[in-house]
Amino acid sequence: MVDNLGLIGQRTLEHVSIVGVAVGIAILTGVPIGIAITQSKRAADIVLGIASVIVTIPSVALFGLMIPILSTIGQGVGYLPAVIAVLLYSQLPIIRNTYVAITNVDPAMREAAKGLGMTTMQRLMWVEIPLAVPVVMVGVRVAVVMNIGITAIAAYIGAGGLGTFISRGISQTDPRQLITGAIAVSVLAIVSDYFLLFVQKKLTPPQSTVID
Amino acid sequence: MIRMENLTKIFDTPDGDITAVNHVNMEVPAGEICILLGPSGCGKTTTLKMINGLIPKSSGKIFIDGKDTDTVDPVELRRNIGYVIQQIGLFPNMTIEDNICVVPDLLGWEKAKSRKRAAELLELVNLVPSAFLKRYPKELSGGQQQRVGVIRALAADPPVLLMDEPFGAIDPINRAVIQDEFLKMQKEIKKTIMFVSHDIDEAIKMADKIAIFKDGVLEQYSAPDDLLASPANDFIASFLGQDRTLKRLSLLCVDDVKFGEEYKVHGEADLANAIAQMKELGHQNIVVTGLRGRARAFLHLNDIMGKKGVIEEYRQALPAVANVKEDLKTAVSTMFRHDVSWLACVDDDGFYKGYITQKAISRALSAIYRDETLNTKR
Numbered sequence: 079m080v081d082n083l084g085l086i087g088q089r090t091l092e093h094v095s096i097v098g099v100a101v102g103i104a105i106l107t108g109v110p111i112g113i114a115i116t117q118s119k120r121a122a123d124i125v126l127g128i129a130s131v132i133v134t135i136p137s138v139a140l141f142g143l144m145i146p147i148l149s150t151i152g153q154g155v156g157y158l159p160a161v162i163a164v165l166l167y168s169q170l171p172i173i174r175n176t177y178v179a180i181t182n183v184d185p186a187m188r189e190a191a192k193g194l195g196m197t198t199m200q201r202l203m204w205v206e207i208p209l210a211v212p213v214v215m216v217g218v219r220v221a222v223v224m225n226i227g228i229t230a231i232a233a234y235i236g237a238g239g240l241g242t243f244i245s246r247g248i249s250q251t252d253p254r255q256l257i258t259g260a261i262a263v264s265v266l267a268i269v270s271d272y273f274l275l276f277v278q279k280k281l282t283p284p285q286s287t288v289i290d
Numbered sequence: 291m292i293r294m295e296n297l298t299k300i301f302d303t304p305d306g307d308i309t310a311v312n313h314v315n316m317e318v319p320a321g322e323i324c325i326l327l328g329p330s331g332c333g334k335t336t337t338l339k340m341i342n343g344l345i346p347k348s349s350g351k352i353f354i355d356g357k358d359t360d361t362v363d364p365v366e367l368r369r370n371i372g373y374v375i376q377q378i379g380l381f382p383n384m385t386i387e388d389n390i391c392v393v394p395d396l397l398g399w400e401k402a403k404s405r406k407r408a409a410e411l412l413e414l415v416n417l418v419p420s421a422f423l424k425r426y427p428k429e430l431s432g433g434q435q436q437r438v439g440v441i442r443a444l445a446a447d448p449p450v451l452l453m454d455e456p457f458g459a460i461d462p463i464n465r466a467v468i469q470d471e472f473l474k475m476q477k478e479i480k481k482t483i484m485f486v487s488h489d490i491d492e493a494i495k496m497a498d499k500i501a502i503f504k505d506g507v508l509e510q511y512s513a514p515d516d517l518l519a520s521p522a523n524d525f526i527a528s529f530l531g532q533d534r535t536l537k538r539l540s541l542l543c544v545d546d547v548k549f550g551e552e553y554k555v556h557g558e559a560d561l562a563n564a565i566a567q568m569k570e571l572g573h574q575n576i577v578v579t580g581l582r583g584r585a586r587a588f589l590h591l592n593d594i595m596g597k598k599g600v601i602e603e604y605r606q607a608l609p610a611v612a613n614v615k616e617d618l619k620t621a622v623s624t625m626f627r628h629d630v631s632w633l634a635c636v637d638d639d640g641f642y643k644g645y646i647t648q649k650a651i652s653r654a655l656s657a658i659y660r661d662e663t664l665n666t667k668r
């Protein structure tokens with residue numbers, strides 16, 4: 079295993095690049111969608127419904143579905159379908175948490191912002207989004223942890239990543255590779271979660287008790 | 291100036307229409323404080339929020355400095371009206387400094403200028419700038435937050451200020467301090483202020499005019515003293531409380547009811563002179579002053595009647611004095627504490643300025659004998 083440290087590092091990087099790029103794009107799309115649907119209950123129900131359905135599709139089936147579609151541009155297997163799958167799965171936690179966070183902003187905050195003369199846009203940028211950040215970050219953490227697991231399966235469509243150890247371990251009945259892969263995936267998930275928790279804390283204003 | 295004409299708000303709810311504000315007509319002159327009072331749910335907050343457009347009015351007109359607010363862009367309008375919401379509403383994601391500077395920042399002021407102003411404003415409400423500027427709202431007590439809420443509304447120096455129970459969460463001692471500070475500040479800044487209160491004493495102390503609402507209807511709109519002296523109906527009388535006459539004590543000051551400044555004797559005068567003055571004035575006591583006119587002691591008529599000698603032998607120490615600037619509440623309380631029916635009045639330097647009697651006070655309080663000059667005071 080020690081000889082393979084270099085390989086493990088490389089696979090970890092592949093894994094992180096799939097999840098990182100996909101969740102990154104998911105934040106860029108999901109947060110605006112989550113904000114937009116706060117304007118209409120109906121839109122919110124539809125969008126959240128679709129996102130929930132997507133999450134229920136088993137990952138293997140989703141990869142299978144994308145092969146014929148993406149083959150038309152010669153990308154049926156590999157990195158792209160893996161990123162797209164993770165991107166789709168990440169939408170629900172990110173959109174939903176953004177939506178919930180914005181709709182749950184204390185009405186008093188909204189009223190104060192309006193009463194002081196903020197436009198709708200200023201209210202979003204100055205008050206509502208900053209207040210929503212911690213909750214959105216929780217959604218991001220869920221997306222990241224969930225998709226580190228899903229990305230492991232993407233090894234079957236040749237996307238690389240830590241799943242390669244697991245798929246080889248199974249096909250070659252090599253428990254050492256299997257265990258290496260499994261542990262590496264778990265460790266990556268835990269470390270990512272702690273890292274994002276740290277970021278989340280940094281972005282949250284202090285909630286300390288009253289000092290008088 | 292704020293003027294409302296037939297201002298009405300009807301909320302359309304699933305359980306039918308609620309008339310929260312019903313054809314209200316009133317005017318707050320520029321530079322005055324108007325306080326809205328009334329039982330919970332009578333439409334105070336709704337009235338306030340219609341002025342800055344947070345609640346759209348159903349009908350009627352609102353003018354600010356003569357300008358119909360319908361013709362002004364709502365965002366522009368609100369930036370020119372300071373607003374303190376009932377729930378304080380500081381932004382938890384911003385420091386106290388940034389909270390105070392929200393409107394200046396919206397208006398694009400230079401940072402250096404607005405940050406300097408934030409520190410000045412904090413000092414104004416007894417919060418040490420160095421300790422508070424960089425804190426977050428959650429790190430302040432409710433009363434401290436409320437004070438920040440008030441100065442946030444003042445930050446960009448708007449001519450009009452709307453406040454919804456701005457001092458409600460502050461403890462009584464600090465509240466009195468902040469109210470005094472606020473009144474002092476108002477003397478200089480002369481804002482047109484409309485504010486909601488639940489505290490009748492606060493309204494009496496701070497308002498130039500008080501508006502009393504009931505079920506959305508403006509029941510009476512008068513100066514505090516007029517309100518206490520002549521409530522328009524039974525509802526207002528009971529709302530103001532049985533002790534409303536006593537409340538008027540805090541509106542009048544010793545200077546308003548003292549008299550007899552010219553009646554006094556100094557230590558070297560003879561007793562006959564003292565007796566003559568007491569008879570002329572119809573009062574059984576007279577104040578003995580020092581050489582330069584400071585109140586020193588008093589003589590009682592019975593002690594010197596038919597006596598000979600010098601005043602020094604008969605003088606008695608004054609049990610207490612009343613400062614001419616005190617309100618009558620303080621003076622009456624001093625009288626009861628010392629079990630006396632009159633007090634010598636002095637200015638800040640202790641010079642004799644006349645005296646005040648229980649009888650004169652009750653006469654001043656009684657609406658029937660009310661001297662019109664007392665009304666205009668304030």
Ligand SMILES: Nc1ncnc2c1ncn2[C@@H]1O[C@H](COP(=O)(O)OP(=O)(O)OP(=O)(O)O)[C@@H](O)[C@H]1O
Nearest residue numbers: 301302303308310329330331332333334335336337
């Ligand atoms: N958004 C709303 N929808 C329906 N009814 C409302 C709404 N806002 C207020 N009301 C009703 O209008 C009436 C006046 O409410 P308002 O908030 O102005 O009272 P208030 O005098 O400020 O009371 P408080 O002293 O409790 O703050 C109440 O009967 C209230 O239930």
Ligand SMILES: [Mg+2]
Nearest residue numbers: 334335376454
């Ligand atoms: Mg209210």
